[in-house]
Amino acid sequence: MSGFEAICLAAAGVLYAASFLGAVKRWQRWALICLVGGLVLHLASAAVRWGGAGHPPVFGTYEATLAASWILLCFVALSVASVHHQFRVLATGAVPIGLLLLAYGASLFDTQWVPLTISERSLWVELHALFAWLAFAPFTLACCLSGYYLWAGRRHRGGAPEPRDTNPSSDVIDELAFRYITVGFVCHSVMFALGSYYSSILFGTWWRWDPAFSLSLVAWFLVGIYTHMRLFFQWSGSRAARFYLFVYLLIAFSYWGLTYLPAGRTFHVFDLDLSAL
């Protein structure tokens, strides 16, 4: 990761936040330029790393933060620049999350690339990781929207005026959160299928009660419940938003918490200490 991309992304975050809170529309264009510039630099540094290491940057927590933040910010840029250009709240919430992910990976984990071991040398595991981050990004955006929905609702009840540029209504924000969740749900399912297929090659069995599998399955079931509650029991609004924020906690743990499990309990931790060999 280079410092330039962090600066660009931070500038984008600040400009989006300023345009959201100050309702200054012309800053949005600059914010989008900064965001796209940061993404291009991010992609370039990832490509350099890919070329050096010989594998896509998806192994180990640091590389995971690179992949996750890039895909998350791509989702933001595409959403903001195209169909939902008025959703500055999306960028205001998600750009800092992307930056936090980068900071988390760069500050707490080894940034040196390590060679892949034999269990990681497969296209299947790379596709599995790709779909994992493709699921994580919309889940995170849905979390931002659900959080915003609750925040705006509280402000509204408290008599405070809504931010001036809440162009989309609360109902639309609520539905958009659900839409991102459905995209995440589909990608999460594909990730499951690919992971299961790779597990059958690696361990000879399609399912193992590894904590990574179990937690991911719990997250999948929770999203399943959320979907059923919305479609069949007409859950919406703050009730759905509150429930989803709870679901997202578990989703986030299933992605980022595995590295804190007791050593050796899951093969899903790719942070290697080669000096210990």
Add this chain to the structure above:
Amino acid sequence: MIASRHSWGTIWTLAGSRYLTVFVLVMAITYVLVLAAFGMLVQTRWLDIIAGLYPYRLLYTLFFVNLVACGIAWLPMVVRRCKREELPEPGAKAARATHVIEVPSPAFRIKDFKQRLRWHGYSILDAASGSGFSSSAASGPVPVCCARRGRFSLAGNLLFHAGFLLLLVGAITNVFYRFEGTAIIAEGDSFTGTKKEYRRIADSFKGAIPRVDFDVEKISAEFWKGKVFFTGLEARLVHRGGRATARLSDAVRVEDADVTIRGFGYVPLAELKDERGEIVTRANLRLNIFPPGSEDYFFVPGYPHKIYVSFYPDHEEANGKILSRSVNPVNPAYFLRIMRGRIPVYSGLVKPGAWVDYDGLSISFPSFVRSGDFRVVSNPGHPFIWVAFVMMCLGLAWRLLFYRKDVALWRDGSGRLWLCGRFDYFPKLNAAWLTGLAEELRSRPG
């Protein structure tokens, strides 16, 4: 009889209810969380045992009963809704999920509107001839343009849930017919798949051993800086189907089984001489002596000795300890411990080709070859499981991402244009999009 029929009806209704669906999902989450918690404390094989206990069997049963009952209950509704062809009409504004927007008649560019809908994946239907959509209105507004996408998307729902049933078939097939065995095979050796050739066969195996027959032509391994960190491990196999390369991450299909190489090692050739100096035994020893320092043992039939062997491919002695500088076999040596009952009769380092004398016998390890720890797996249920996963992913994407959207443009008796939309999901989001589209197409000069 009537009461009994009524009771069965009630049970069937309960089995197919959405309340039971949610209950089963909550139950599943609780149970899987229990397994996740145990997973941090015990080995995976214990979790397999826990997942097979009666409370879990009850969960699986409820899950599939609910799934089948819901599927049967949905089927007529799915067929009915897929067949539905009515247009979203201006008069049905109050109807659920129908949105009506008035657009200015002269400025609205219908051709561009159709183009835009096509770009968004809609099929434009010929409203004038009445094909495709049908309007329930006998008089009043007439359709100018009709478009639709995702007509059969509801079938995706069935496809997704049917995938679970296929998953069940695959999982049950694996429970009864799955085979997993491991074998240490040296470079140049043949493997014919007989029971005695396996080092270990999974405890749960109940069926016949799969047919598998191959020769190991070559084994190659790459280590990172000579340390026990594999960056490459592959075995070239020759079988009836030809030559293939097996890796840990890439199985080779050999007859009825999949073969992968999951470990590496060295197989020493051992020679034993008796008191008269005649070689009585010569054999390749398939031992677990990799990584360096690992100890395994063997017996020579007819003799009471238990011979423990460790292998150091690049050995050195430091402070009385034997170490291996790397895993490359550049300076190999064996460490032997020979026991007769509980009595140690020999302990020491042996170089290849050197003879060790004990109890009137002599043993030597003149050479060694590379070996692989191979896994042979037969999972007859896996094809069902992969098809199930494909069905589930496609079904979910079809239903949730390509859901049904009906759009129609009407002209009423006074010449006013009405844009109507009906959407399976996200009605407000889609209505906002439709409104934006209408705004865009009237704001530009026509």
